[in-house]
Amino acid sequence: MIKVLVVDDEPQIARALRINLAAHGYEVTTAADGAQALRAAAAVVPDLVVLDLGLPDMDGAEVIEGLRGWSKAPILVLSGRAASAEKIAALDAGADDYVTKPFDIGELLARVRAATRRSGPGAESPVTAIGPVTVDLSAREVRKDGDEVRLTPTEWQLLEVLLRNPGKLVSQRELLHRVWGPNYDRETNYLRQYMAQLRRKLEADPARPVHLLTEPGMGYRFRP
Amino acid sequence: MIKVLVVDDEPQIARALRINLAAHGYEVTTAADGAQALRAAAAVVPDLVVLDLGLPDMDGAEVIEGLRGWSKAPILVLSGRAASAEKIAALDAGADDYVTKPFDIGELLARVRAATRRSGPGAESPVTAIGPVTVDLSAREVRKDGDEVRLTPTEWQLLEVLLRNPGKLVSQRELLHRVWGPNYDRETNYLRQYMAQLRRKLEADPARPVHLLTEPGMGYRFRP
DNA sequence: AACGGCCGTCAAGAACGCGTCAAAGGTGTC
DNA sequence: GACACCTTTGACGCGTTCTTGACGGCCGTT
Numbered sequence: 490m491i492k493v494l495v496v497d498d499e500p501q502i503a504r505a506l507r508i509n510l511a512a513h514g515y516e517v518t519t520a521a522d523g524a525q526a527l528r529a530a531a532a533v534v535p536d537l538v539v540l541d542l543g544l545p546d547m548d549g550a551e552v553i554e555g556l557r558g559w560s561k562a563p564i565l566v567l568s569g570r571a572a573s574a575e576k577i578a579a580l581d582a583g584a585d586d587y588v589t590k591p592f593d594i595g596e597l598l599a600r601v602r603a604a605t606r607r608s609g610p611g612a613e614s615p616v617t618a619i620g621p622v623t624v625d626l627s628a629r630e631v632r633k634d635g636d637e638v639r640l641t642p643t644e645w646q647l648l649e650v651l652l653r654n655p656g657k658l659v660s661q662r663e664l665l666h667r668v669w670g671p672n673y674d675r676e677t678n679y680l681r682q683y684m685a686q687l688r689r690k691l692e693a694d695p696a697r698p699v700h701l702l703t704e705p706g707m708g709y710r711f712r713p
Numbered sequence: 714m715i716k717v718l719v720v721d722d723e724p725q726i727a728r729a730l731r732i733n734l735a736a737h738g739y740e741v742t743t744a745a746d747g748a749q750a751l752r753a754a755a756a757v758v759p760d761l762v763v764l765d766l767g768l769p770d771m772d773g774a775e776v777i778e779g780l781r782g783w784s785k786a787p788i789l790v791l792s793g794r795a796a797s798a799e800k801i802a803a804l805d806a807g808a809d810d811y812v813t814k815p816f817d818i819g820e821l822l823a824r825v826r827a828a829t830r831r832s833g834p835g836a837e838s839p840v841t842a843i844g845p846v847t848v849d850l851s852a853r854e855v856r857k858d859g860d861e862v863r864l865t866p867t868e869w870q871l872l873e874v875l876l877r878n879p880g881k882l883v884s885q886r887e888l889l890h891r892v893w894g895p896n897y898d899r900e901t902n903y904l905r906q907y908m909a910q911l912r913r914k915l916e917a918d919p920a921r922p923v924h925l926l927t928e929p930g931m932g933y934r935f936r937p
Numbered sequence: 938a939a940c941g942g943c944c945g946t947c948a949a950g951a952a953c954g955c956g957t958c959a960a961a962g963g964t965g966t967c
Numbered sequence: 968g969a970c971a972c973c974t975t976t977g978a979c980g981c982g983t984t985c986t987t988g989a990c991g992g993c994c995g996t997t
Contacts, residue, residue: 563831573817580823585831586810587824593797599804600811607787607809607831629882629931641984642930678987681944688945696945705943705994865973902976905955912956920956929954929983 490516491605494535496526496552497567498544506539509594510601523547527555535562537605539597542568542579550582557583563604567592617652617713619700622691624652631691638690643668647683648691651701651711660708684709714740715829718759720750720776721791722768730763733818734825747771751779755866758853759786761829763821766792766803774806779894781807787828791816841876841937843924846915848876855915862914867892871907872915875925875935884932908933 493515497503500521507517518533520526523544530538538556542549553564563585568575571589579587586600617624622633626649631638640648646668651659661680665673673679684703688695702710717739721727724745731741742757744750747768754762762780766773777788787809792799795813803811810824841848846857850873855862864872870892875883885904889897897903908927912919926934 561831573820576817576820577823580820580827583830585827593800596797596800596804599801603804603809628880629928629934630880639928643985645931676986677943679985681946682986685945703944867974900975901954903974905957906975909956927955 490514491537492516492518492533492535493601494526494530494533494538495519496521496523496538496544497541498522499541502541502567505594506597509598513598515601523552523555526552530556530560534560536608537562537601538564539601540564540566540584542566542570542575549579553579553582553584561608563608565597565600565604617655619691619713620693624648626652633691640687640690644683644687644690647680648687651709655711655713658704658708658710662708664708680709714738715761716740716742716757716759717825718750718754718757718762719743720745720747720762720768721765722746723765726765726791729818730821733822734763737822739825747776747779750776754780754784755869758784758851760832761786761825762788763825764788764790764808766790766794766799773803775895777803777806777808785832787832789821789824789828841879843915843937844917848872848915850876857915864911864914868907868911868914871904872911875933879935879937882928882932882934886932888932904933 491514493510495503495506495510495517497506497519498521503519503521507519510517518529518535520529523546526538526540526544529535538560540549540552544552549566549568553566556562556564564583565586565588566579566584567588567590568579569590576587585604588597588600615625615627617626622631622638624631629645631640647664650664650667661677662674664680665676669676669679684701685695688698688701692698692701700712702712704710715738717734719727719730719734719741721730721743722745727743727745731743734741742753742759744753747770750762750764750768762784764773764776768776773790773792777790780786780788788807790803790808790811791814792803792811793814800811809828812821812824841850846855846862848855853869855864871888874888874891885901886898888904889900893900893903908925909919912922912925916922916925924936926936928934
């Protein structure tokens with residue numbers, strides 16, 4: 490989860506920002522003045538700072554420099570002042586962006602996305618573990634006992650539908666629709682064929698599947 | 714010297730930007746429309762792009778996506794439109810900043826400094842090793858057994874997309890979109906053609922690729 | 938005990954996708 | 968205007984994948 494520190498001395502604005510950011514999946518911390526901001530930043534180590542200038546206790550540039558002393562997190566400055574000199578000062582002090590109030594919340598969120606996008610993408614993809622096998626859906630990679638297993642396109646599609654519904658029963662109809670298209674309803678032999686191939690490649694004992702289960706007459710289920 | 718690409722169809726603005734940027738020590742290239750911009754970007758590999766929306770030949774988002782396909786250089790958008798929706802669209806397409814005209818040249822320069830500041834001291838030279846071959850994406854240089862290998866622009870774009878997703882499978886659709894544009898979906902023969910050329914230039918044994926792998930029916934993968 | 942439904946398995950031909958070669962447009966350079 | 972380079976396009980052989988049909992075993996029902 491991306492952590493955002495919101496620094497604003499006006500409670501309504503701080504609250505509005507908190508709600509909007511939280512609604513978009515950010516973890517929000519708030520601070521009401523410069524001293525609190527620096528303390529909170531040291532405590533939570535945010536990935537991004539939204540900083541309102543014109544705090545009661547410190548000058549904006551001071552706060553920026555205080556943060557920049559040890560953090561490289563993007564700083565997005567909010568301010569009521571539209572004068573270019575103010576913007577230039579804040580940007581040169583170390584801010585990454587400058588938005589004048591009143592601002593559109595959608596635009597602010599877009600700027601937050603743009604700022605986190607640059608520094609963010611150190612994320613590795615989620616892998617699903619099936620016994621001795623690991624499946625990385627985004628990288629399209631399967632490993633069994635360390636070395637890679639090749640799946641055909643159809644096998645991938647089928648496996649993907651099952652893995653995206655962990656523990657849930659997926660009906661034959663739905664599997665056929667998702668993999669072969671809406672015109673396929675009764676070709677259950679396709680399913681038998683490809684489920685067998687998947688078990689051969691993924692299960693420790695293909696004859697006694699533990700994770701790719703058959704529900705006779707209904708469909709198939711992936712058990713994590 | 715920091716290289717800046719200025720894209721604007723209005724000669725006066727382009728000229729003013731060129732003069733101001735050059736006066737502050739930037740190396741400036743200009744382009745008057747989207748097609749020129751993409752070509753110039755591939756040729757000079759700018760460290761930052763100043764992009765005016767409302768070009769005569771292409772939609773702004775198209776240009777941004779065309780650049781983002783292979784470049785991580787900051788994109789600073791200029792526009793006469795102040796509507797939030799426009800800003801959000803541009804930022805989410807991959808732009809880093811959005812300035813509405815008329816703009817203060819001092820502020821623009823400050824935003825340029827802020828943008829280059831964060832990408833500048835990243836300093837890690839993105840050199841990827843492919844067996845006996847080294848690829849320097851930022852310097853656009855490939856060396857095989859020490860001596861230089863020449864790649865065409867298309868080969869570069871294709872290689873770059875793959876290298877930026879190490880280990881991950883990139884679908885043929887995505888490769889075609891990123892290299893040739895969103896209108897290309899089924900021209901898989903392009904991919905076959907250029908993958909073969911890349912393997913000829915980069916792989917030790919082009920007939921048995923070790924790093925540039927084919928996933929039949931799905932796409933290609935770069936394995937480090 | 939016989940039957941039918943359902944599943945797993947095996948084995949074919951058909952269809953598809955890939956690598957490769959070759960050659961025709963297109964663009965910029967000398 | 969000729970040339971070189973890059974891109975686009977077409978065609979062919981081959982290996983893999985998909986499709987299709989058939990057979991036998993398990994299970995619940997009749």
